[in-house]
Amino acid sequence: MKVGRYDYEGQIDDWPTLLAAIERVLRGGDYVLGEDVASFERELAQFLEVPHTLGTNSGTDALILAHRTAGLGKGARVVTQANTFHATAAAIHLVGAELVLVDADPHSFTMDVEALQALDGNKLDAIVPVHLYGRPCDMDAITAFAESHSLCVIEDAAQAIGARYRGRRAGSLGDFGCISFHPSKNLAAAGDGGAISFRNGTKVAHANALRSLGQVAQNDHQFVGYNSKLDTIQALVLRVKLKQLDSWNADRRRIASAYTERLAGLPMRFQSAPEHIEHVYHLFQIRVERRDELHRTLQAAGIDAVVRYPVPIHLQPAFADCNFRPGQFPVSEALSRELLALPIRPGMPDDEIDFVADQCRTFFGTTAD
Numbered sequence: 001m002k003v004g005r006y007d008y009e010g011q012i013d014d015w016p017t018l019l020a021a022i023e024r025v026l027r028g029g030d031y032v033l034g035e036d037v038a039s040f041e042r043e044l045a046q047f048l049e050v051p052h053t054l055g056t057n058s059g060t061d062a063l064i065l066a067h068r069t070a071g072l073g074k075g076a077r078v079v080t081q082a083n084t085f086h087a088t089a090a091a092i093h094l095v096g097a098e099l100v101l102v103d104a105d106p107h108s109f110t111m112d113v114e115a116l117q118a119l120d121g122n123k124l125d126a127i128v129p130v131h132l133y134g135r136p137c138d139m140d141a142i143t144a145f146a147e148s149h150s151l152c153v154i155e156d157a158a159q160a161i162g163a164r165y166r167g168r169r170a171g172s173l174g175d176f177g178c179i180s181f182h183p184s185k186n187l188a189a190a191g192d193g194g195a196i197s198f199r200n201g202t203k204v205a206h207a208n209a210l211r212s213l214g215q216v217a218q219n220d221h222q223f224v225g226y227n228s229k230l231d232t233i234q235a236l237v238l239r240v241k242l243k244q245l246d247s248w249n250a251d252r253r254r255i256a257s258a259y260t261e262r263l264a265g266l267p268m269r270f271q272s273a274p275e276h277i278e279h280v281y282h283l284f285q286i287r288v289e290r291r292d293e294l295h296r297t298l299q300a301a302g303i304d305a306v307v308r309y310p311v312p313i314h315l316q317p318a319f320a321d322c323n324f325r326p327g328q329f330p331v332s333e334a335l336s337r338e339l340l341a342l343p344i345r346p347g348m349p350d351d352e353i354d355f356v357a358d359q360c361r362t363f364f365g366t367t368a369d
């Protein structure tokens with residue numbers, strides 16, 4: 001049996017209608033920030049329960065533009081978690097800000113809020129909580145810390161579109177939310193794409209100019225900006241899929257709870273998800289000591305399990321100039337050695353879940369009861 005992580009074919013119900021819309025755009029030439037992008041930005045804002053969103057080239061660009069919109073650049077100090085995906089830290093570095101890291105929490109696998117609270121808030125400018133694997137960070141503590149020190153909050157919601165924290169959407173909890181539509185994410189474009197969500201509508205015009213080379217009107221460049229816009233074809237694909245995202249995310253939760261049930265009793269731990277959090281399981285992570293061995297065993301059985309991420313930010317060569325050291329963030333280092341993502345995709349049938357769980361049980365020498 002093969003157990004895969006994606007089913008792109010199954011994400012579109014009505015191919016002829018989508019293909020006809022794509023053909024219309026191809027023939028018409030409204031390729032970049034076309035009418036469908038404007039419609040998608042409105043629909044996404046409605047979905048995220050925010051006043052406004054803007055489409056960008058990628059989730060990485062959404063992060064860069066959010067930092068620039070917030071005025072974060074040289075001289076600013078921005079804190080994120082050491083176990084995030086590379087792009088979070090790269091965006092902070094690329095705008096010229098100083099990258100500050102805190103460790104991950106061993107249960108939530110997201111930002112350790114006690115480590116955050118131990119920092120001198122007066123020496124910080126912004127926090128980038130990463131809702132890693134689809135689980136929102138502990139935003140009560142993060143928001144309280146941000147408010148007491150007047151810090152900007154930029155949510156990296158690239159893996160968590162649709163998730164909720166105390167009923168509110170990930171991406172609507174900070175000053176800015178950054179979303180990715182990379183094909184691997186829960187809402188997948190047909191290529192790269194991203195978006196910024198705004199809690200405060202007054203920042204939208206500036207961000208809009210930033211994504212268009214600083215243009216405020218045709219040929220009127222008020223500052224040096226970026227060229228980072230969403231393509232119309234991507235918006236067509238995303239508009240169709242956005243309608244199904246909540247039901248897909250609910251299905252991811254069904255699969256996650258089936259895994260949790262079938263894997264109970266094995267020497268492994270799962271990412272915590274308390275009642276007030278609606279996890280969207282971008283990845284279903286298990287924490288196991290014999291990770292690499294189990295990974296090889298599952299792969300040999302045709303199961304597309306993956307390691308996300310094997311090297312924490314502070315140990316990556318790209319950030320060598322930041323003077324981090326091995327051992328500085330022990331939880332992130334342990335997670336980089338022990339996390340394994342099992343396949344999860346909407347529509348995944350029970351027999352595939354059972355097969356994965358049985359392979360894990362066999363590996364640990366216990367059979368299902």
Ligand SMILES: *Cc1c(COP(=O)(O)O)cnc(C)c1O
Nearest residue numbers: 058059060085087088158180182
């Ligand atoms: C995917 C991802 C990004 C970057 O998004 P891209 O669209 O690939 O540029 C940023 N942060 C996290 C946590 C991600 O998973």
